[in-house]
Amino acid sequence: MPEHPRTGGGVRSGWWRLVIAFLSALLPFTVAAGVGFATLHGRTAGGGGVLAAPLGDTGSPLLLGILLRNTAVALALFSGVLTVGIGSVLGIAFQGFVVGASTGAAATEVGAASALGSVVGYAVIEIPALLLAAAAGMLPAVAALLASRGVPPAAPLSRYVAAFRPALFVLGAALLLLVVGAAVETSLITSRSH
Secondary structure (H helix, E strand, O other): OOEOOOOOOEHHHHHHHHHHHHHHHHHHHHHHHHHHHHHHOOOOOOOOHHHHOOOOOOOOOHHHHHHHHHHHHHHHHHHHHHOOOHHHHHHHHHHHHHHHHHHHHHHHHHOHHHHHHHHHHHHHHHHHHHHHHHHHHHHHHHHHHOOOOOOOOOOHHHHHHHOHHHHHHHHHHHHHHHHHHHHHHHHHHHHHHO
16 A cells, blocks of 8 residues: 555555544434434424425525535534544534434424435435535544554644545545435425425
């Protein structure tokens, strides 16, 4: 494997760092989703159609509204590159809580199968994309903490800075997934309304 001259890390260590960053995003998301679900499930029946309210104002295209909202969330999750990963961890935990609470409220309102069935088509794309954005935000911190084995260690700050480029690449992949997810979500929503 070729090694990076300043960081001492090869391609393989870069992938492991991404896996660790992704799992570091998945853990707080999953825990917070469970807490959010438990918080609202069974407690909001009869709340009305708030969950089915239209996105944004009626003058903006649905695809654009979905894409802008999800992109803003992804960029906020990526903010961890500037906060040693803290912004990403807190942001993904908050998103997990929102997903769990929304799912709990929807399951109470319309039933779990119906609630999950209405979002699974695009949630399987959008949630991993947001997890990737958070992982990208944590990637420099993970790189700074984990030196590559068998090579002279670079200074943690050098590894942190060197991980910005791979983090931007991962963010780009997350944003591409969000475009696909927004298209699928728009298609599913418009097909239900006709």
